[in-house]
Amino acid sequence: MELRITDIRAQSVQANFEWTFVKIYAGDLYGVGEAGHAPGLVNMLPSFRELLVGEDALKIRRIEQKLRWATHYSGTTTYHFISAINIALYDLVGKFLNMPIWRLLGGYRDKIRVYVDAHGGKGLEAMNSLAMPVEPAWLGEANIERSRIISANNPIHGRLSIEKWNEDYSPEAYAGRAKELAGEGFTAIKFDLDVPTPYTDPALIMSGELTLRDIDYLASLVKAAREAVGDGVDLMFDLHWRYDINTAARICKAVEPYRPHWIEDPVPAQMTISNLDEYKLLTQLCQVPIETGENMYTVYQFKDLLGTGIRVWAPDLAKAGGIGEGVKIADLASMYDIEMSPHNIGSPIATMAHAHVASMANTFGMLEFHGHDIPFWNSIIKPKKQLIDKGFIELSDEPGLGIDLDMSEIRKIWPNFDL
Structure with a gap:
């Protein structure tokens, strides 16, 4: 055959x-x-x-x-x-x-828990392949953050971003967003925490430092989200590699009373080029679990995380090697009883690929959903269905991924699409 x-x-x-x-x-x-x-x-x-x-x-x-x-x-x-x-x-x-992929892999979990990426008080703006802000035509329909980025000539994330505070980054906005998403059935929500505060000092941004007033303000965002949803919802916070060791440790200490499930990428230890020794320092200073892995490739690089104190692995299988490599990473995480909660910023296709691997991953935690505020998320696939329902993906016995691209719907958004 x-x-x-x-x-x-x-x-x-x-x-x-x-x-x-x-x-x-x-x-x-x-x-x-x-x-x-x-x-x-x-x-x-x-x-x-x-x-x-x-x-x-x-x-x-x-x-x-x-x-x-x-x-x-x-x-x-x-x-x-x-x-x-x-x-x-x-x-x-x-x-x-x-046969569906999850059965080919020997999977056994047919409901995959999803965490929704809330960003700030609204959804994230669009960015191109070099993380620069862009304005596609469909963006006008989306409920997204606006007016944070001052300069369109720098990447959205990092120590070169020029940005200003607005009401999307208030405790009230974080609390409202948390209530909204919990009301949709999500049992896990992630917020951006590398956001401007009313006290942001541009002179400190390039050094990765924050003042004590900044840190207290960020802690107030975490507190507001926690009080809005109570203890029945897991909360995570993404720092996008932005801060130095001392600042990251202070943030961990400030948010610790609100029991976040993890703090994600607080320092630039693991970007495209890694400095994993930095994590050994950080994890000794932080009681809150640190999550990383979205920029790591193959099981070999995840092997190098062992001994760093990182307690949550987040491979992105649309980068790290696909489904085959995802199985290997999941098995290695299982050997050391490390939570595997994949990073996922892709379309429904990448999302379903992650879900099939999650089915067989013994220490699977939850899968990221980054498309909550995309108006065409469910329309570009077939069969027609709500892919994520009340915070879960339900795997079916449809063969392969279980979904396909709906070419006629896709061409309504991207007229020249031809695959």
Whole structure:
């Protein structure tokens, strides 16, 4: 039995992030995958087509090794495209065998807990593949943060962002957003905490420092969210790699009474280039669990987190290597009883790929949902359904990923889409 690959296609579109979709064909049958955002991904298509056409899609492990060796000089961005290929292969094989991926993996969890990314008091603005703010036409329909970013010439996140405080970053806004999302059935909510305060000093931003007044203000946001939803909802807070060790430790101490489930990426220890020794210092100073991993690649890099004190791993499988690598990372996390709660900023395609891996992950915690405020989130897929219902994804026995892209609906948003 063989399933020979006959073609591979790719296309990028601008959503809240840049989404890159990949289709792998075996005759008329195809699988769909998605790559985490990075510049220039579609330009890789001709090279990967040469590697893949003629391969037997059923030999996924052979293809994984072939792509690994073919890109050994190419850097981590190639893993974004490799991840999309891997997801598409599993979707293709699942359709060929008429089985859902979660059953092919030996999964057993058929309801996947989701945490919603609340951002600030409103949803996150859109950014391109270099994290620069953009204004796609559909953004006018979305309930998003506005007027925070002063300069459009810098990335949205980090120590170069030029921004100002507004009412979206008030305790009242955080409390209202928390109540709203808990009312929709979400049992876990994440907020951005690297946000401007009424006391923001531009002179300190590039050093990654905050004043005591800033830290007290950020703690008041955490307190407001906690008091709004009580102890029945898990709360997490993302710092987007922004602060130095001392500031991060002070933030951890200030928010500790409100028992966050984790603090995410408080220091730049783990961006594209890692400095994992920094985490050894931080985790000794912070009682709150630290979460990281969205910019890590393959199980080999997650192995290097062992011994750092990081207690929550957050691989993004649209970057880290796809479903196959996700299984390996999940098994390693299980060996050390570390929570695995995947990062996910992709479309419903990437979301479902993560959900299938979550089914087999023994120490799975929850899966990120970054698209709450995207008006077309559910309309671009088929069969038509509410993909996330009351804070959970319910896996079905539909083959492959269980969903597909609805081309007619997609072309209403991106008229030139052709995959």
